[in-house]
Amino acid sequence: MTATDTRTTPDADLARRPAHVRTLWIAGTLAALAVVMAASVALGARDVGLSDIVAGLGGAESTLGEAAVKKRVPRTLLAMTVGAALATAGAVMQGVTRNPLADPGILGVNMGASLAVVTGIAYFGLTSPTSYIWIATAGAAATALFVYTIGSLGRGGATPLKLALSGAAVSAALASLVTAVMLPRNDIAGTFRMWQIGGVGGASFEKIGHILPFLAVGFLLCLLSARGLNSLALGDELAAGLGEKVVVTRAAAALGAVLLCGAATAVAGPIGFVGLVVPHLCRLVIGPDHRWLLPLAAVLGAALLTAADVVGRVVNRPSEIDVGIITALIGAPFFIYIVRRQKVRAL
Template sequence: MSVTDTPVAPDAVLVRRPARVRVLWLLVLAAVLIAVMTASLAFGSRAVAWSDVWAALGGAEATLEEAAVAKRIPRALLAVVVGAALGLSGAVMQGVTRNPLADPGILGVNMGASLAVVTGIAHFGLASASGYIWTAMLGAALTAAFVYSVGSLGRGGPTPLKLALAGAAISAALASLVSAVVLPRNDISDTFRLWQIGGVGGASYDQLGSVLPFLGAGFVICLAAARALNSLALGDDLAAGLGERVALVRAGAALGAVVLCGASTAVAGPIVFVGLVVPHTCRLLVGVDHRWLLPFSALGGATLLTAADVLGRIVARPAEVDVGILTAIIGAPFFIHIVRRQKVRSL
């Protein structure tokens, strides 16, 4: 039997990093996340002393500063879970499509979820938190399928650039439709602003409680697909030769990514580029093994979004810049860099 006829374990051909290096980066990233979460509690329209932060974490709300910190706790937690969901979903989308440009924002998935929620609120009386989430997931799934279908047309199938162009065009069209729904409804325009820009302001424990089961399910589905995504990275034919049910694996992983995108958009709006920037950066740190890349992308997404939220509160104090604007400012140059790379055809 020739070498080409012998099945190769999917992990054997992956770019590896020493385990100690991966563990070291894991500890560094966890420490940075803890630091930015602490900063998220300390900084805002009213800066508070570190002693007030520790007191509020212990449940104290006796002073105005401690009460301010207590109100920031759910915001920090929402930024963490939404950032983790977006980072993980981006890594999974890139693995499923073998497309280095895949990202929930670039492919229009988040904007499709936003349009579904806005339409439901404006025309169908959508009001419950669970209704937002189910509607957003439906909109995300339909948009993902439509973008993939459009990007698959023509010669060469769904190439990275075709998918990115299709996603950008469809995302722009969906954003226009969101504006068309919002503009005539001045009575609820403030409510709709979240689904136009994206942000984590006004977070509450009720929001967290409603979205965590969905995000938890999405995390489990995506992380369970890590080894299968390593096989898909070798190509569909070789993955099938290794015993993977390619269509089932791709559909299952995509479902997990859509659940994460839809649920996070339902509570925070269409935050873009987190799912693009974070997986690419994490590959530089831990390699391309999805068993490491996926959890690192979740941790990196949580760190990036929380840091962007803190920065947005500092640069415009006492007002704030929505986190969706800052991630767009950070991610747009990164996207241009990836497009200009010579080896952008596939991962």
């Protein structure tokens, strides 16, 4: 859909998707999330039965099954939290930049956060989870600004293709820098591994507790910006004519997305493509209205990342495949599909 088409069709799109239909989609996605959560607790290197699940949820760990459940519960919650954060951030980034290719991974934001954390650990001795989040957020913000600046240079400004190419180039460069920082530090190579690929294997309730305040602020900023993002989809001039404070709306939404990316990357590493795939799927079923799009993206993102984690644990038992690899296998073909759709140039 072209930018011109988008200005004339949102009302028609919304008319075809009445509120009760969109509510049913969200309810159905919540039900799917509940099923995936149950699978995440029950499946893994060792499958567990209902009795072990009930006992494990009650705090028991006298058997291997109960101990497995006790470890899988925080892992499931972390996968849900990170998936919801990345999907919401992706939807907001696409709305802020009016770029259908925007995604925390593709634009290099996740890798910028990873490099900041790895550098902090290697050279500044950072050990506090809270410090990880602050430095990851700073790295994410700096990378987002850098990529947008590069993509805005030259004729035509920040086009979707230029932003995607700039993000890919910056992401590749930052990934090389992460490797360069890691190579001479074999003493903490295990700690660094997560910031190369992305995973939720080291989950704990303590980690979740550390990121919740940052995620809460990020989600709140994104949700409060939903109506403004709808106006930005019409173009800056028309949005300003409708009374929208374009700069404030864009800055608030971008800050919310950066907080979500930074916090998610600080605890799970650079997991890519969730923020690209999920918003597009959500638009297909409920339309472009961000007031509905953002909540559905959060729920579907949580379900997708949790399902990807389950797949990674099951397909290679008793070992496991990091969730970042699974999402890349899902998202890379989808990215190619979006790029090859010549009609999709802006939101």
